[in-house]
Amino acid sequence: MVKVIKPEEKFLESKNVKNWPIWEKENSVFDWYYDSVEECYILDGEVEVSYNEKTVFISSGDFVIFEKGLECTWKILRPVRKHYNFIN
Numbered sequence: 001m002v003k004v005i006k007p008e009e010k011f012l013e014s015k016n017v018k019n020w021p022i023w024e025k026e027n028s029v030f031d032w033y034y035d036s037v038e039e040c041y042i043l044d045g046e047v048e049v050s051y052n053e054k055t056v057f058i059s060s061g062d063f064v065i066f067e068k069g070l071e072c073t074w075k076i077l078r079p080v081r082k083h084y085n086f087i088n
Contacts, residue, residue, distance in 0.1 A: 001070065002049055002056045007041070007063040017041045017063075020083040029075045035088040038066045045080030077081070 005011075012018070022043070040063070047058045051072035058064055064074075 002051065002054075002058075002068045002072070003008040003065040004056060005063040005065075006061065011063070012041060015039070015085075017083050017085075020085045022081060023084050024079070024081045025076055026058065026079050027076050029073065031073050033073070034066045034068055034070045034072075037068050038064075038084060039087065040064050040066075040082045040084040041075060043081040043083065044078075045076065045078055045082075046078040050075070 014041045021043075023040075042060050042064065044060050046060075049056045049058060049072050050069060066086055
């Protein structure tokens with residue numbers, strides 16, 4: 001499952017998102033497997049994430065939670081910059 005939230009600043013502050021590492025990736029398509037839960041906050045970019053015949057559109061300002069065990073395909077439509085945090 002992929003959960004997308006439009007967070008308020010207080011939510012981001014409570015999770016200390018600004019201190020999480022940053023990941024960047026150019027336009028591309030690739031398969032991905034999550035071996036732990038990932039929370040991320042999209043700073044820039046646009047992505048389509050496809051899984052189980054579903055497609056989720058993610059863009060700047062979205063807070064996203066990817067569940068552990070998720071197998072998906074990322075299609076980066078506009079270069080991505082995101083803060084990320086893995087939860088075991």
